Amino acid sequence: MSTKEWVSSHSDGASIYQECLYDSETHDINPNPAVIQVDGPCNYSVTREDYADSRPFSQLAVEIPADRFDEIAIAWCKNRKLHGALGGSFGREIGSPDSEY
Template identity: 50%
Template sequence: MSSDDDNVNTATLSIENPAKFSVSYSENNNSSAMGHLIVEIPVSVLDEMAIAWCKQRKLQGALGGPVGQEWGSPDADYK
Protein backbone atom coordinates (compact mmCIF):
# COMPACT_ATOMS: atom_id res chain seq x y z
CA MET A 1 0.00 0.00 0.00
CA SER A 2 1.33 3.41 -0.86
CA SER A 3 0.26 6.94 -1.55
CA ASP A 4 1.86 9.57 -3.71
CA ASP A 5 2.94 12.49 -1.51
CA ASP A 6 2.65 14.85 -4.48
CA ASN A 7 -0.92 13.79 -5.26
CA VAL A 8 -2.99 13.24 -2.13
CA ASN A 9 -5.96 12.07 -4.20
CA THR A 10 -4.51 8.68 -5.13
CA ALA A 11 -3.49 5.49 -3.36
CA THR A 12 -2.10 2.20 -4.63
CA LEU A 13 -3.09 -1.16 -3.17
CA SER A 14 -1.14 -4.29 -4.04
CA ILE A 15 -2.87 -7.54 -3.09
CA GLU A 16 -1.01 -10.75 -3.82
CA ASN A 17 -2.89 -13.99 -4.45
CA PRO A 18 -6.45 -12.86 -3.63
CA ALA A 19 -8.92 -15.69 -3.07
CA LYS A 20 -11.20 -14.26 -5.78
CA PHE A 21 -11.32 -11.16 -7.93
CA SER A 22 -13.36 -9.69 -10.75
CA VAL A 23 -13.12 -6.60 -12.92
CA SER A 24 -16.00 -5.17 -14.92
CA TYR A 25 -16.66 -2.06 -16.97
CA SER A 26 -19.90 -0.44 -17.99
CA GLU A 27 -21.00 2.83 -19.55
CA ASN A 28 -22.96 5.44 -17.67
CA ASN A 29 -25.44 7.90 -19.20
CA ASN A 30 -22.59 10.13 -20.39
CA SER A 31 -21.08 7.25 -22.41
CA SER A 32 -18.01 7.21 -20.20
CA ALA A 33 -16.63 3.94 -18.86
CA MET A 34 -16.96 3.07 -15.19
CA GLY A 35 -14.74 0.36 -13.72
CA HIS A 36 -15.62 -1.95 -10.85
CA LEU A 37 -13.05 -4.07 -9.02
CA ILE A 38 -14.02 -6.73 -6.47
CA VAL A 39 -11.30 -8.54 -4.49
CA GLU A 40 -11.86 -11.22 -1.86
CA ILE A 41 -9.21 -11.30 0.89
CA PRO A 42 -9.20 -12.64 4.46
CA VAL A 43 -10.53 -10.16 7.03
CA SER A 44 -7.24 -10.38 8.93
CA VAL A 45 -5.42 -9.05 5.84
CA LEU A 46 -7.94 -6.22 5.50
CA ASP A 47 -7.45 -5.39 9.19
CA GLU A 48 -3.68 -5.15 8.67
CA MET A 49 -4.16 -2.96 5.60
CA ALA A 50 -6.60 -0.66 7.42
CA ILE A 51 -4.30 -0.23 10.42
CA ALA A 52 -1.28 0.43 8.18
CA TRP A 53 -3.29 2.99 6.18
CA CYS A 54 -4.45 4.81 9.32
CA LYS A 55 -0.87 4.94 10.64
CA GLN A 56 0.55 6.15 7.31
CA ARG A 57 -2.10 8.88 7.04
CA LYS A 58 -1.86 9.69 10.79
CA LEU A 59 -5.60 9.28 11.28
CA GLN A 60 -5.40 8.17 14.92
CA GLY A 61 -6.98 11.41 16.17
CA ALA A 62 -9.98 10.95 13.88
CA LEU A 63 -10.41 7.44 15.27
CA GLY A 64 -10.10 8.42 18.94
CA GLY A 65 -6.47 7.32 19.26
CA PRO A 66 -3.35 9.09 20.52
CA VAL A 67 -2.07 12.16 18.67
CA GLY A 68 0.98 14.41 18.89
CA GLN A 69 3.44 13.35 21.58
CA GLU A 70 1.00 11.03 23.41
CA TRP A 71 2.15 7.47 24.08
CA GLY A 72 1.25 5.26 21.13
CA SER A 73 1.22 8.06 18.58
CA PRO A 74 3.50 7.63 15.54
CA ASP A 75 4.88 11.11 16.28
CA ALA A 76 5.91 10.25 19.86
CA ASP A 77 9.64 9.97 20.57
CA TYR A 78 9.09 6.88 22.75
CA LYS A 79 7.39 3.60 21.99
Template identity: 55%
Template sequence: MGSDQMNVFFELTWPREFSISKGITRDGVIDNLAVKIPADFMDDIAIAWIKKRKLQVAVGGPVGNECGSPDCPLGVRVLFLPLNPLK
Protein backbone atom coordinates (compact mmCIF):
# COMPACT_ATOMS: atom_id res chain seq x y z
CA MET A 1 0.00 0.00 0.00
CA GLY A 2 1.19 3.47 -0.76
CA SER A 3 1.83 6.17 1.81
CA ASP A 4 -0.85 8.39 0.23
CA GLN A 5 -3.74 8.63 2.73
CA MET A 6 -6.32 9.30 0.02
CA ASN A 7 -5.58 6.29 -2.20
CA VAL A 8 -5.09 2.57 -1.89
CA PHE A 9 -2.63 0.73 -4.07
CA PHE A 10 -2.75 -3.03 -4.58
CA GLU A 11 0.37 -4.88 -5.54
CA LEU A 12 -0.18 -8.59 -6.04
CA THR A 13 3.15 -10.39 -6.01
CA TRP A 14 3.17 -13.77 -7.72
CA PRO A 15 -0.63 -14.19 -7.72
CA ARG A 16 -1.77 -17.78 -8.25
CA GLU A 17 -4.49 -16.62 -10.60
CA PHE A 18 -6.11 -13.37 -11.64
CA SER A 19 -8.13 -11.71 -14.35
CA ILE A 20 -8.72 -8.05 -15.14
CA SER A 21 -11.67 -6.51 -16.95
CA LYS A 22 -12.61 -2.93 -17.62
CA GLY A 23 -15.62 -0.96 -18.75
CA ILE A 24 -15.05 1.86 -21.19
CA THR A 25 -17.47 4.67 -22.01
CA ARG A 26 -18.13 5.90 -25.55
CA ASP A 27 -15.59 8.65 -24.89
CA GLY A 28 -12.91 6.04 -24.30
CA VAL A 29 -12.78 6.72 -20.57
CA ILE A 30 -12.44 3.75 -18.22
CA ASP A 31 -15.47 3.88 -15.91
CA ASN A 32 -14.72 0.72 -13.96
CA LEU A 33 -11.91 -1.74 -13.46
CA ALA A 34 -12.41 -5.19 -11.96
CA VAL A 35 -9.69 -7.51 -10.74
CA LYS A 36 -10.65 -11.10 -9.98
CA ILE A 37 -8.52 -12.92 -7.40
CA PRO A 38 -9.14 -16.04 -5.28
CA ALA A 39 -11.44 -15.41 -2.29
CA ASP A 40 -8.91 -16.66 0.27
CA PHE A 41 -6.37 -14.16 -1.07
CA MET A 42 -8.94 -11.35 -0.73
CA ASP A 43 -9.63 -12.52 2.83
CA ASP A 44 -5.94 -12.05 3.65
CA ILE A 45 -5.98 -8.57 2.10
CA ALA A 46 -9.15 -7.60 4.00
CA ILE A 47 -7.81 -8.78 7.35
CA ALA A 48 -4.50 -6.96 6.82
CA TRP A 49 -6.41 -3.79 5.84
CA ILE A 50 -8.61 -3.94 8.96
CA LYS A 51 -5.54 -4.35 11.17
CA LYS A 52 -3.52 -1.62 9.43
CA ARG A 53 -6.37 0.90 9.62
CA LYS A 54 -7.49 -0.28 13.11
CA LEU A 55 -11.05 -0.85 11.91
CA GLN A 56 -11.84 -3.76 14.24
CA VAL A 57 -14.79 -1.91 15.78
CA ALA A 58 -16.40 -1.63 12.33
CA VAL A 59 -16.53 -5.42 12.08
CA GLY A 60 -17.55 -6.06 15.68
CA GLY A 61 -14.11 -6.70 17.14
CA PRO A 62 -12.47 -5.40 20.31
CA VAL A 63 -11.04 -1.87 20.37
CA GLY A 64 -8.63 0.17 22.44
CA ASN A 65 -6.91 -1.75 25.23
CA GLU A 66 -9.56 -4.48 25.40
CA CYS A 67 -8.33 -8.07 25.41
CA GLY A 68 -8.15 -9.26 21.84
CA SER A 69 -7.44 -5.82 20.44
CA PRO A 70 -4.15 -5.21 18.62
CA ASP A 71 -3.54 -2.35 21.10
CA CYS A 72 -3.94 -4.57 24.18
CA PRO A 73 -0.75 -4.11 26.24
CA LEU A 74 -0.86 -7.74 27.36
CA GLY A 75 -0.82 -9.06 23.81
CA VAL A 76 -3.66 -11.40 24.80
CA ARG A 77 -5.86 -12.79 22.07
CA VAL A 78 -9.31 -13.98 23.10
CA LEU A 79 -11.51 -16.52 21.35
CA PHE A 80 -15.14 -15.42 21.56
CA LEU A 81 -17.72 -18.23 21.52
CA PRO A 82 -21.50 -17.86 21.25
CA LEU A 83 -23.39 -18.02 24.55
CA ASN A 84 -25.81 -20.63 23.24
CA PRO A 85 -23.89 -22.72 20.72
CA LEU A 86 -26.01 -24.81 18.39
CA LYS A 87 -26.00 -28.50 19.21
Protein backbone atom coordinates (compact mmCIF):
# COMPACT_ATOMS: atom_id res chain seq x y z
CA MET A 1 0.00 0.00 0.00
CA SER A 2 1.29 3.43 -0.88
CA THR A 3 0.83 6.81 0.69
CA LYS A 4 -0.07 9.92 -1.26
CA GLU A 5 1.81 13.15 -0.60
CA TRP A 6 -0.78 15.81 -1.51
CA VAL A 7 0.75 18.92 -3.05
CA SER A 8 -2.60 20.63 -3.59
CA SER A 9 -6.05 19.29 -2.82
CA HIS A 10 -9.35 21.11 -3.22
CA SER A 11 -13.02 20.33 -2.73
CA ASP A 12 -13.72 21.02 -6.42
CA GLY A 13 -11.91 17.77 -7.23
CA ALA A 14 -8.82 19.13 -9.04
CA SER A 15 -5.78 18.01 -7.05
CA ILE A 16 -2.14 16.99 -7.47
CA TYR A 17 -0.13 14.43 -5.51
CA GLN A 18 2.93 12.19 -5.57
CA GLU A 19 3.38 8.70 -4.19
CA CYS A 20 5.61 8.64 -1.10
CA LEU A 21 7.58 5.56 -2.12
CA TYR A 22 11.10 7.03 -2.04
CA ASP A 23 14.07 7.23 0.33
CA SER A 24 13.65 10.59 2.07
CA GLU A 25 17.19 10.35 3.46
CA THR A 26 18.78 10.44 0.00
CA HIS A 27 16.21 12.71 -1.71
CA ASP A 28 15.39 16.19 -0.41
CA ILE A 29 12.58 16.44 -2.96
CA ASN A 30 10.19 13.62 -3.87
CA PRO A 31 11.39 12.27 -7.28
CA ASN A 32 8.17 10.38 -8.08
CA PRO A 33 5.89 11.49 -10.94
CA ALA A 34 3.16 14.06 -10.33
CA VAL A 35 -0.41 12.79 -10.54
CA ILE A 36 -3.20 15.22 -11.39
CA GLN A 37 -6.50 13.86 -10.15
CA VAL A 38 -9.79 15.41 -11.21
CA ASP A 39 -12.93 14.09 -9.53
CA GLY A 40 -16.15 14.63 -11.50
CA PRO A 41 -14.73 16.73 -14.37
CA CYS A 42 -17.25 18.83 -16.30
CA ASN A 43 -15.59 18.15 -19.64
CA TYR A 44 -13.14 15.43 -20.59
CA SER A 45 -12.19 13.18 -23.48
CA VAL A 46 -10.17 10.01 -23.95
CA THR A 47 -8.81 9.12 -27.37
CA ARG A 48 -7.17 5.87 -28.39
CA GLU A 49 -6.24 4.91 -31.92
CA ASP A 50 -4.13 2.19 -33.46
CA TYR A 51 -2.27 3.27 -36.57
CA ALA A 52 -1.65 1.00 -39.58
CA ASP A 53 1.99 0.53 -38.52
CA SER A 54 0.77 -0.76 -35.10
CA ARG A 55 1.72 2.37 -33.18
CA PRO A 56 -0.94 3.06 -30.54
CA PHE A 57 -1.93 6.64 -29.78
CA SER A 58 -3.65 7.64 -26.55
CA GLN A 59 -4.67 11.03 -25.24
CA LEU A 60 -6.49 12.22 -22.13
CA ALA A 61 -7.84 15.77 -22.00
CA VAL A 62 -9.50 17.17 -18.87
CA GLU A 63 -10.72 20.71 -18.33
CA ILE A 64 -9.66 22.40 -15.09
CA PRO A 65 -10.76 25.97 -14.31
CA ALA A 66 -7.85 28.35 -15.04
CA ASP A 67 -7.80 29.87 -11.54
CA ARG A 68 -7.74 26.40 -9.97
CA PHE A 69 -4.90 25.30 -12.26
CA ASP A 70 -2.99 28.46 -11.21
CA GLU A 71 -3.28 27.31 -7.59
CA ILE A 72 -2.07 23.81 -8.51
CA ALA A 73 0.88 25.20 -10.49
CA ILE A 74 1.96 27.53 -7.68
CA ALA A 75 1.68 24.75 -5.08
CA TRP A 76 3.75 22.46 -7.33
CA CYS A 77 6.49 25.09 -7.80
CA LYS A 78 6.64 25.70 -4.04
CA ASN A 79 6.72 21.96 -3.30
CA ARG A 80 9.56 21.39 -5.79
CA LYS A 81 11.42 24.49 -4.49
CA LEU A 82 11.51 26.05 -7.96
CA HIS A 83 11.32 29.64 -6.71
CA GLY A 84 14.85 30.36 -7.98
CA ALA A 85 13.73 29.46 -11.50
CA LEU A 86 10.79 31.86 -11.19
CA GLY A 87 12.73 35.05 -10.61
CA GLY A 88 14.68 34.85 -7.39
CA SER A 89 15.59 32.98 -4.28
CA PHE A 90 15.01 35.55 -1.57
CA GLY A 91 12.10 37.39 0.03
CA ARG A 92 8.43 36.74 -0.58
CA GLU A 93 8.37 37.04 -4.37
CA ILE A 94 5.84 35.05 -6.32
CA GLY A 95 6.79 31.40 -6.32
CA SER A 96 9.01 31.45 -3.25
CA PRO A 97 8.18 29.04 -0.43
CA ASP A 98 7.39 32.03 1.80
CA SER A 99 5.00 33.71 -0.63
CA GLU A 100 1.24 33.68 -0.17
CA TYR A 101 0.82 33.53 -3.95
